[in-house]
Amino acid sequence: MKENSPNLAAILLAASIAAASGCKTAPPLSSGIDVVGMDNSVTPGDDFNVYANGGWMKATPIPADKASYGIFSVLADETRKRLLALIQDSAKAGSATDNDAHKVGDFYASFMDEAAIEAKGIAPLKPELDGIAAIKDRRDLARVLGAQLRADVDALNDTNFETGNLFGVWITQGLTDPSHSYPYLLQGGLGMPDRDYYLSVSPHMVELRKQYQAHIQAMFQLAGFDKPAERAARVFALETKMAGVHATRVESEDVHTAVLWKRDDLAAKAPGLDWPTLLTAAGLNDAPVFVIWHPKAVPGLSKLAAAESLDSWKDWLALHAVERSTAFLPKAFVDERFHFYGQILSGIPEQRPRWQRGMDYTSAALGEAVGKLYAQRYFPAETKAKVQAMVGDLVTAFGKRIDALTWMSPKTKSQAKAKLATLKVGVGYPDRWLDYSSLEIVSGDALGNAQSAGLFEYHRQLAKLHQPVDRGEWWMTPQTVNAVNLPLQNALNFPAAIIQPPYFDVNADAAHNYGSMGAIIGHEISHSFDDQGSQFDAEGRLANWWTKEDMDHFKAAGEALAAQFDAYKPFPDLSVNGHQTLSENIADVAGLLAAYDAYRLSLHGTPDALKDGFTGDQRFFISFAQSWRSKTRDEELRRQIATDGHAPEQYRAVTVRNLDAWYGAFSVSAPQKLYLAPNDRAHVW
Numbered sequence: 001m002k003e004n005s006p007n008l009a010a011i012l013l014a015a016s017i018a019a020a021s022g023c024k025t026a027p028p029l030s031s032g033i034d035v036v037g038m039d040n041s042v043t044p045g046d047d048f049n050v051y052a053n054g055g056w057m058k059a060t061p062i063p064a065d066k067a068s069y070g071i072f073s074v075l076a077d078e079t080r081k082r083l084l085a086l087i088q089d090s091a092k093a094g095s096a097t098d099n100d101a102h103k104v105g106d107f108y109a110s111f112m113d114e115a116a117i118e119a120k121g122i123a124p125l126k127p128e129l130d131g132i133a134a135i136k137d138r139r140d141l142a143r144v145l146g147a148q149l150r151a152d153v154d155a156l157n158d159t160n161f162e163t164g165n166l167f168g169v170w171i172t173q174g175l176t177d178p179s180h181s182y183p184y185l186l187q188g189g190l191g192m193p194d195r196d197y198y199l200s201v202s203p204h205m206v207e208l209r210k211q212y213q214a215h216i217q218a219m220f221q222l223a224g225f226d227k228p229a230e231r232a233a234r235v236f237a238l239e240t241k242m243a244g245v246h247a248t249r250v251e252s253e254d255v256h257t258a259v260l261w262k263r264d265d266l267a268a269k270a271p272g273l274d275w276p277t278l279l280t281a282a283g284l285n286d287a288p289v290f291v292i293w294h295p296k297a298v299p300g301l302s303k304l305a306a307a308e309s310l311d312s313w314k315d316w317l318a319l320h321a322v323e324r325s326t327a328f329l330p331k332a333f334v335d336e337r338f339h340f341y342g343q344i345l346s347g348i349p350e351q352r353p354r355w356q357r358g359m360d361y362t363s364a365a366l367g368e369a370v371g372k373l374y375a376q377r378y379f380p381a382e383t384k385a386k387v388q389a390m391v392g393d394l395v396t397a398f399g400k401r402i403d404a405l406t407w408m409s410p411k412t413k414s415q416a417k418a419k420l421a422t423l424k425v426g427v428g429y430p431d432r433w434l435d436y437s438s439l440e441i442v443s444g445d446a447l448g449n450a451q452s453a454g455l456f457e458y459h460r461q462l463a464k465l466h467q468p469v470d471r472g473e474w475w476m477t478p479q480t481v482n483a484v485n486l487p488l489q490n491a492l493n494f495p496a497a498i499i500q501p502p503y504f505d506v507n508a509d510a511a512h513n514y515g516s517m518g519a520i521i522g523h524e525i526s527h528s529f530d531d532q533g534s535q536f537d538a539e540g541r542l543a544n545w546w547t548k549e550d551m552d553h554f555k556a557a558g559e560a561l562a563a564q565f566d567a568y569k570p571f572p573d574l575s576v577n578g579h580q581t582l583s584e585n586i587a588d589v590a591g592l593l594a595a596y597d598a599y600r601l602s603l604h605g606t607p608d609a610l611k612d613g614f615t616g617d618q619r620f621f622i623s624f625a626q627s628w629r630s631k632t633r634d635e636e637l638r639r640q641i642a643t644d645g646h647a648p649e650q651y652r653a654v655t656v657r658n659l660d661a662w663y664g665a666f667s668v669s670a671p672q673k674l675y676l677a678p679n680d681r682a683h684v685w
């Protein structure tokens with residue numbers, strides 16, 4: 001998503017002038033759409049994405065330090081600039097600032113002190129590498145593997161399945177027990193993004209594997225290991241075996257494959273690893289029950305822990321220790337890692353400026369300390385109230401849509417309404433901030449600080465195992481440009497950083513705000529009722545509350561949408577995966593429908609005036625497509641298709657073709673390329 005056109009700049013400037021002058025008379029609302037960024041030579045019904053965004057796409061190169069570029073990137077850049085200003089201001093204020101602000105400043109400054117990092121070389125990582133070198137048996141191996149586990153994955157909220165540790169840990173309420181938190185164990189261990197990268201026969205993947213092995217060798221060389229080529233071959237062979245037991249991305253999305261194992265079941269059902277030693281080192285030995293998200297991969301990885309040579313495991317551990325720490329090591333490490341993960345895997349020519357990376361690591365390490373500073377300055381109570389009201393409109397519109405469904409039984413409808421009524425919506429930032437007082441940040445110790453912050457977060461997550469479940473827990477920081485549905489909490493988070501123009505613009509009209517922010521809110525609400533959300537009840541319990549007939553209808557409608565996305569083919573050898581992206585595609589259609597209803601309701605029956613030559617309905621759909629404007633490098637697009645639950649933005653923008661109202665707004669008819677006969681449009685909601 002992207003927006004840096006003159007139009008938007010003018011809107012932003014006007015807004016800031018109005019704010020600065022304390023201007024009391026409300027200026028007329030703008031259309032909010034970027035007319036210059038459109039391409040009127042294209043018929044909307046042939047390619048709505050290019051129609052809405054073609055001008056922008058032609059005029060906007062992808063910056064050399066980015067894999068893709070769109071509105072998300074623009075807002076993330078803007079947010080980083082704001083955060084930097086906050087850090088600099090609090091540094092100037094000196095001792096008068098609060099403790100958290102100090103920690104944020106020290107973390108950032110330590111990362112920015114490149115001279116100190118160069119002078120230390122790899123010394124800060126030495127204790128960890130020595131610990132790995134000292135492994136002499138399988139018990140030592142289990143202890144080191146366990147000590148590395150972190151709460152670094154998330155199976156249902158922002159669906160992050162990637163970790164370089166042997167297992168990923170996620171701690172949240174039980175799938176059928178909303179009153180207690182459980183540790184979830186997920187597959188891990190790969191250095192490349194997904195099993196496909198190791199196993200696919202596509203020439204592109206075969207070439208990447210060669211490059212990856214060269215990268216591993218280079219990392220060993222930099223870290224001063226002897227026989228780097230041999231070590232690289234061993235690590236690559238081990239990871240390939242891990243990939244062989246990994247679940248696919250589509251399998252990972254199926255909540256029904258998860259099983260509950262008692263602690264002792266781990267040794268019985270996943271033999272190989274010294275589980276008591278691993279769990280003790282991971283701080284998990286007092287957990288009586290585990291949710292095993294990947295019940296085939298966990299035994300598979302455990303078996304490899306016994307079957308593969310200790311030397312292979314030690315090399316693998318050493319490599320991952322270096323990779324994990326690279327950002328805080330000398331430039332040679334950073335450059336080599338960027339060469340593979342940035343340039344080769346994602347096609348990014350140049351690294352981002354150091355201060356931007358520093359800001360991101362600080363934000364990751366001290367998320368809510370940074371978020372508190374951000375929200376205090378940039379998220380006024382007035383904006384929060386307006387967006388809360390908009391959420392209310394969308395919830396109402398969604399409820400009406402449920403009432404009007406002809407295919408859903410009264411029983412399922414009443415359960416759906418109950419779920420909607422208890423939905424907990426977080427806007428901007430959490431009700432309570434995290435307490436960072438026990439986290440020590442040492443000035444000048446860049447790697448040590450990152451390690452302390454990672455451990456602090458892991459301990460915070462472990463502590464949840466002994467605390468009452470908090471339905472108000474946030475899973476995104478306020479400075480994140482994104483939004484998330486939390487199925488187990490029946491809750492939504494809309495971080496402050498996404499609630500800004502062009503998504504939400506107090507100076508733009510309803511058609512614009514409902515087409516962009518409204519569709520995002522609708523998208524997140526609808527996740528509560530999509531193929532994942534439909535499986536969780538009002539308390540977030542995994543329970544089938546749909547009648548069989550309702551579920552059959554819903555699945556059939558979903559299949560049609562999956563087939564629609566399977567047909568999108570950005571490369572001759574690669575299509576979008578309609579099932580991998582199904583939840584998100586259903587959410588896009590449902591969210592857009594609810595946003596459209598809410599927009600119409602907001603007009604109270606009066607026709608919307610023409611603005612910039614477009615009717616209200618046209619502006620609504622153009623705003624939606626413009627909110628998805630994006631350009632992506634080929635390598636990155638391939639990575640996204642392999643690993644992401646979201647379809648590429650260019651296809652999300654044209655999901656308007658599933659709404660009847662879009663056909664009327666732009667007189668779309670056969671044989672235009674996006675035309676779908678009424679029966680072929682996705683009628684999920």
Ligand SMILES: [Zn+2]
Binds near residue numbers: 524527584587
């Ligand atoms: Zn989503």
